[in-house]
Amino acid sequence: MEIGARIKQLRLQRGLTQEELADRCELSKGFISLMERDLTSPSIATLVDVLESLGSDLPQFFRKQKDSKLVFGVDDTAVKLDDALNGSIRWLVPSAQKNSMEPILVELGPGGETQLDDPHEGEEFGYVLSGAVTILIGDRKVKARKDESFYYQPTAQHKLMNTGKVTARVLWVSTPPTF
Numbered sequence: 001m002e003i004g005a006r007i008k009q010l011r012l013q014r015g016l017t018q019e020e021l022a023d024r025c026e027l028s029k030g031f032i033s034l035m036e037r038d039l040t041s042p043s044i045a046t047l048v049d050v051l052e053s054l055g056s057d058l059p060q061f062f063r064k065q066k067d068s069k070l071v072f073g074v075d076d077t078a079v080k081l082d083d084a085l086n087g088s089i090r091w092l093v094p095s096a097q098k099n100s101m102e103p104i105l106v107e108l109g110p111g112g113e114t115q116l117d118d119p120h121e122g123e124e125f126g127y128v129l130s131g132a133v134t135i136l137i138g139d140r141k142v143k144a145r146k147d148e149s150f151y152y153q154p155t156a157q158h159k160l161m162n163t164g165k166v167t168a169r170v171l172w173v174s175t176p177p178t179f
């Protein structure tokens with residue numbers, strides 16, 4: 001295991017510069033640089049200090065990391081049929097509710113609509129794959145057709161509606177997860 005590369009990875013994930021990490025650990029920026037390039041090895045006590053500054057510890061740091069799955073197929077998805085939608089919601093990434101964003105595929109039959117969602121922090125993005133939808137956010141109603149996308153910050157009550165005569169399919173990504 002390349003300790004330096006893992007420390008650098010953790011530092012970058014936390015958005016810290018080498019100098020900021022050095023200040024937190026009472027080390028020099030030069031030592032952090034050498035350590036990240038595996039040109040010097042920290043003592044156990046120094047490694048513990050560095051890891052604590054990065055929000056980690058020895059057991060977590062040395063735990064074998066399992067490669068996470070990158071590609072998901074139809075067998076990985078979960079589908080919920082919904083009468084209000086006159087269609088379905090398909091969760092495209094397993095356990096997405098634990099992540100920062102949640103991509104879903106929404107099928108809205110004619111007359112179908114999502115539940116009215118209360119304002120919340122985050123962002124919502126959609127891409128209309130087929131048909132058309134009306135986005136209701138607060139007092140605004142805006143139509144999005146096939147090959148058009150929509151984006152908004154959900155600062156008012158909001159929902160999607162299909163007022164057309166054909167089924168609409170929308171790739172919808174929400175942060176944080178709301179479905």
